[in-house]
Amino acid sequence: MRAALLGNPNAGKSALFNALTGARQKIANYPGVTVERKAGRIELPSGDSVELIDLPGSYSFDTTSPDEEVTRKVVMGEFPGEARPDVLILVLDAANLEQHLVFAQEVIELGLPTVVALNMVDLAERDGLTLDPAALSSALGVPVVPTVAVRRRGLSELITAIDAAEHRAEDIGHAEPRPHITLPERRLAASNIAKAGILSESTERRLHTRLDSVLLHPWIGPPILFALLFIIFQAVFAWATPFADALDTGAGMLSEFVTATLPEGFVRDLLTEGLIAGVGSVIVFLPQIVILFAFILLMESTGYMARAAFVMDRLMAMVGLSGRSFIPLLSSFACAIPGIMATRSIADPKDRLTTILIAPLMTCSARLPVYAVVIAAVIPETSVGPGIGLQGLVLFTLYVLGIVGAMAVALILRSTVTKGAASGFIMELPRYQLPRLQDLLIGLWQRAWVFLRRAGTIIFAATVVLWLLLTFPKAEIGESQLDASFAGQISAAIQPAFDPIGFNQEMTLALVPAMAAREVAVASLATTYAVDSEDDAETEEALREQIAARWSLPTALAFLAWFVFAPQCISTIAVARRETNGWKWPIVMLAYLFGLAYIFAGATYWIAVWIGL
């Protein structure tokens, strides 16, 4: 049998799905997190097993956005290759009952066996609401089970109710077709049903209202947001440094150990120059990635992220985007792929396309290793004010450049190809919550694992291929290995295109495998320098030191500017193709991003040379 979880966005459907099936779907404290259907399995006490489906949140079956469309199709049995669910599990937010009861009426009227999970009763209690599930159940005509998904409360009762609903399934006939009910009528009904279900209500929401009046204030809100972002980028450098240094030292020691134990030759060189230098140079950025995500996860779980979207709404409106685009764009700071997928919650097709096209300009975490290694190499570790490090400031600036670039592009797109009026902001604000340590740790672990898995797969493979291309054919006496190698020949062929913007040959070479993933640029530089180094001691040096010794400041800055814009990630292009159903827009995206990267890198280089850096 099949059961589907549905309800308004941010009701806790995915949290419930995870609790019931043991899955680890992403949950976060803002609407629009789930944009696809996800299936899992639960066992009933009767021994039957149920296929449970987690669906994107929905406000209505009269849908316009692509994610709500998925929910409607699955529930109506129109989803290709999928039978209609036998039981619906309607998830309601107990603390926002009235809003959630609007869609609930549509669901219950379908006449399918339905069980209500009255979720977040803990928050309702915190807000001073006392609920009466029995009264709610008789008002709605379906069983109601109070739950707290994140604390696994009410799960067994819910399972029992699902089991019972299945058995009821057989004797439910087809519901009478209903006359069309208007939204105001539904709202009125929702209000009445909520009144029946709520026994008493006290006003303890005051603290949160006061917090909102500060954080959402048109003048105070934006500086708070920027200050917070600023602190994050300072922390990425300041806190990570000891850990990153320790990892660097570890890699150096490992390389020394391999050099001392293995006989000279192919295997030893592959290990030290390819794997330890190449892959190791990326892994040392794990602490920075973890710190960045710790902040992001904190902002997501407390409910601040949705406020940030609200604060940004005015700014976004100025460039013709809606606040709806904020969450997809924000997800793109982790990676443009989930970011582009999250645009499914944007109903307006032009709004959505614009957001897809600018998502790659948000600084994804794959750029962090590139930025961090170059900044650590060429920007001095000085402070420019009390507690403000220059390195963190430069990093912050690069992130801001990406955002400013994205806004500028959005403005241009919205007044040309994706012309149209910006739609208003319709996201509801989630409640403030204290983050749960366990969720935070799981989230961090998942992020770290994604990063390490990339290091072990794409980056590993690209590095080995590159090392082979760099090592063969062997150089004659007096000739440099880089020039003699296949890789050297390839980069020499494309070098003329990059001479005008100040790139050296190693940089040009790094751009080729970096198409697979941006971090590979770092691995590529490290491997190139390791192969190119004179002796073992130099091979073991950290990439940062090699760059510091070899690159001029204008060259290094040009490289940073390139990576702010360059679309170097095949997977992003592939996702853009899938989400826009064709090659037209991904090609537009590639062309404009490469164009911008080239222009900005060149401008940076020449301005830096001109002012004598």
Ligand SMILES: Nc1nc2c(ncn2[C@@H]2O[C@H](COP(=O)(O)OP(=O)(O)OP(=O)(O)O)[C@@H](O)[C@H]2O)c(=O)[nH]1
């Ligand atoms: N306190 C409390 N928090 C909950 C409960 N259930 C879910 N949450 C939190 O509510 C937020 C939203 O949960 P999700 O499971 O992502 O919500 P969803 O319904 O899947 O949302 P969409 O995928 O956006 O439709 C998360 O921050 C959860 O940790 C609950 O019973 N009590």
Ligand SMILES: [Mg+2]
């Ligand atoms: Mg969800």
